[in-house]
Amino acid sequence: MxxxxxxxxxxxxxxxxxxxxxxxxxxxxxxxxxxxxxxxxxxxxxxxxxxxxxxxxxxxxxxxxxANVQDRLGVTPAHDAARAGFVDTLQVMVQFGASVNTQDNTGALPIHVAIREGHIDVVEFLAPRSNLNHQDTSGYTALDVARALRCPGLVELLERQFESSLKFQA
Structure with missing residues (x-):
């Protein structure tokens, strides 16, 4: 058929x-x-x-x-996995070439989405792979989002990752 x-x-x-x-x-x-x-x-x-x-x-x-297909709002499957908190699915997507630095129409990366949803394990996975200097269309980096939401654990995690990436670049 x-x-x-x-x-x-x-x-x-x-x-x-x-x-x-x-x-x-x-x-x-x-x-x-x-x-x-x-x-x-x-x-x-x-x-x-x-x-x-x-x-x-x-x-x-x-x-x-x-792995990087986007819908009309610019959302990728990585954004969806980050929003839903499925770190295992996100890991598989990344293994097959999904970018964690593709922005949606609001400029958000998957890490921005994971922070807003409070998925700490997803943020831990994304932090070393994400462009932490990236700003969404409102001008917020991932660290700014964590600070605005008053998530001290995520702020600390992102600050450590940011410092680590600066040391690696030096």
């Missing part, structure tokens, strides 16, 4: 959002559906996936999904 591209995108994103690895594998390997085929909303399976499912992320990325 030959699926239209929109139907293929709908089915692929539906399987990804349910975390159905078996169905995803069948579609990718038997039906040869490209992992970046979009659904009727213009979203790929990686954008629509069950975010906590590292097996879904691995399967899609192993089959060539674009």
């Amino acid at each position: 030959v699926l239209s591209e929109i139907d293929a995108g709908k089915n692929l994103t539906a399987a990804a959002s349910r975390g159905n690895v078996k169905e995803l594998r069948r579609m990718l390997e038997e039906q040869h559906v490209h992992p970046d085929t979009v659904n009727e909303f213009g979203r790929t399976a990686l954008q629509a996936m069950m975010m906590g499912s590292t097996s879904v992320a691995c399967l899609l990325l192993e089959h060539g999904a674009n």
Whole structure:
């Protein structure tokens, strides 16, 4: 049975959002559906996936999904994983080339999002990989966001990382 591209995108994103690895594998390997085929909303399976499912992320990325795909708001799957607090999924994405320094339309990097959501483990993972000098469209760095939200533990973590990166550059 030959699926239209929109139907293929709908089915692929539906399987990804349910975390159905078996169905995803069948579609990718038997039906040869490209992992970046979009659904009727213009979203790929990686954008629509069950975010906590590292097996879904691995399967899609192993089959060539674009780890840096952005939606109309500039949000990447890395932003989504940071927002939801799924550090394991984020680690998989980074292993497959996802940039943690891509900004969304507000200028926020995934680390800005993780700080706002209070996901300390995600911030710990992102801090050494992120451009800590980057300012969002409001002029806030990740450290500024942590200070504004009065998160002393995150402020300390980011200050240590910032100092460490300065020493490394010297």
